[in-house]
Amino acid sequence: MSLADPAEATGISPFVPDPRLTNADLAPAGSRKWKVFDLFAMWMSDVHNLGNYTFAAGLLVLGMNAWQIFTALLVGFVVIYAGMNLMGRVGQRHGVPFPVVSRISFGVWGANIPALIRAVIAIMWYGIQTYLASVAVNVMLLAAAPGLVSWTHHSFLGLDALGWASFLTLWVLQALIIGQGMESVRKFQDFCGPAIWLVMIALAVWVLAKAGWSISLTSTPHPVPRGEQFRQWFGAIGLILATYGTLMLNFCDFSRFAPDQRTVRRGNFWGLPINSTAFVIVSVVVTAGSIEVFGEAITDPALLVAKVGNTWVLVLGALTFAIATMGVNIVANFVSPAYDLANVWPQKITFKIGGMISTVAALLVTPWNLYSNPNVVNYFLGGLGAFLGPLFGVIMVDYYWVKRGRVDVDALFDGRPGSRYYYRKGVNPRALWAFLPSAAVAAVLALVPYFGDVAPYSWFIGTAAAAALYAALGRAERAQALPTALAEV
Structure with missing residues (x-):
């Protein structure tokens, strides 16, 4: 008997990545040198x-x-x-x-x-x-x-x-x-x-x-x-x-x-x-x-x-x-x-x-x-830079606390409505609700002269704020993931 794709053997259609979401560079790395x-x-x-x-x-x-x-x-x-x-x-x-x-x-x-x-x-x-x-x-x-x-x-x-x-x-x-x-x-x-x-x-x-x-x-x-x-x-x-x-x-x-x-x-x-x-x-x-x-x-x-x-x-x-x-x-x-x-x-x-x-x-x-041009460096690049901490906070809390490190890699390349990471029209509103206000706070602290004393800590403050907000918003999803996590132990 020749070796065949397990999905093909069972009559189930194999997963095909959405071409709008993948190419050879974005796919999981094959060579690890x-x-x-x-x-x-x-x-x-x-x-x-x-x-x-x-x-x-x-x-x-x-x-x-x-x-x-x-x-x-x-x-x-x-x-x-x-x-x-x-x-x-x-x-x-x-x-x-x-x-x-x-x-x-x-x-x-x-x-x-x-x-x-x-x-x-x-x-x-x-x-x-x-x-x-x-x-x-x-x-x-x-x-x-x-x-x-x-x-x-x-x-x-x-x-x-x-x-x-x-x-x-x-x-x-x-x-x-x-x-x-x-x-x-x-x-x-x-x-x-x-x-x-x-x-x-x-x-x-x-x-x-x-x-x-x-x-x-x-x-x-x-x-x-x-x-x-x-x-x-x-x-x-x-x-x-x-x-x-x-x-x-x-x-x-x-x-x-x-x-x-x-x-x-x-x-x-x-x-x-x-x-x-x-x-x-x-x-x-x-x-x-x-x-x-x-x-x-x-x-x-x-x-x-x-x-x-x-x-x-x-x-x-x-x-x-x-x-x-x-x-x-x-x-x-x-x-x-x-x-x-x-x-x-x-x-x-x-x-x-x-x-x-x-x-x-x-x-x-x-x-x-x-x-x-100091205005460009300070206000444009500095303002955008303040957004990076909140992004890190959301991604880390989501991966380690909400989803407990359990990821369906195939679903990351699935753009069909209803797929695991499709959320609402392809966007997770909870991530935006945590990111946007935290990024705004971090940008204000980094750029407004009045907050000059705390400006060096804007990245840390933005990260902590986004992490806390997303943890609060993601409690329900974390609770849903708990039975699966326990079953895998």
Whole structure:
């Protein structure tokens, strides 16, 4: 007797995924090649960037000393580690990316709401990060070859010729890597994460040597009262949570390729509380060393490298910052919109096409003009960013508390009325009722100057509010799921 499809043998029609909801990229992952080192290297690529360096160094200037910065960000990274494990378990267990995971709580069509919010934020920051890296490269190119200053005399659409050359070079390199798919992303992360560490350690050794191997870790260039130090300490934790809340939301995009949950936890452990905290230490030590050597806190590593005065060091620095930006951009700002846009129209948009749409959009918005406009960065991107915490709260409570981790993966690709995740016209109204008011509160706290003291905690407050609201609204569904859960024990 030949082997046959069990459904065919019983006369039952096999399940056929709705083409409006699936393609090869959105379907559960078949190949699971991401090991502990791949996830560890991914975190190195995401953490080792100009933004995180400047963030940690800036805390020293604000009045915190090195030990306070170290402990605050260690606590923050431990919390982030726990959140990444929660989302990572969902992706690894079911093998689907973030927009498909969102269907569990928001509905098969309602999932486009969190997916598109995440996509817009990622596309904007993709362009901005590429621009910031091009600026760092320009600083070092001008220091190495002063004759290039003639390229800065004329501008087009707000950017001079040197700026265009650097930006487009980084933009094309990223597009080439991205166009090869997730396997190419994995291989790139494995290379660039460790490479950046080597350069950062070399920079730290150079600064320490210039400072006579004596740097104070308990002083700060701008001392503040003890009460203000405590406020800054908790504020640093809140801000680092908000920073990584973007990737915490869609970490399942990566964990879906891991062979087991132990791999996800170990990769996250070495990449977050261990590696990320170590990078903070190096960033603060280098900044503290710049105070000893140059009499001022240099929080931009590109400016610090430019002070070395060696052409080859400048070239190496330019390459390093370019690689660092490509690493964080691919992890945090490319993979998500590639999947998110594919989810909107799976029949026409694949992961690669979604990625190309994202890269083109990131160029068309002229990110240098966005970045130079504080209103855009603070109110538009900041406001949208405040929505990510409530989305995380709804998705986590729905998966772990309401549905108790029991998901019908086939039903995530079923768009027929009455299917498990169809809810009401494809949208779960309870998810919207929990998300919308919580997002509004988080946005107000993040943007209105009157609430400046609690602004660093807007992500946490929005997450907690959405989680509590959805838990209250989902009690009936949870009660209905209890008999099934008990029967499976």
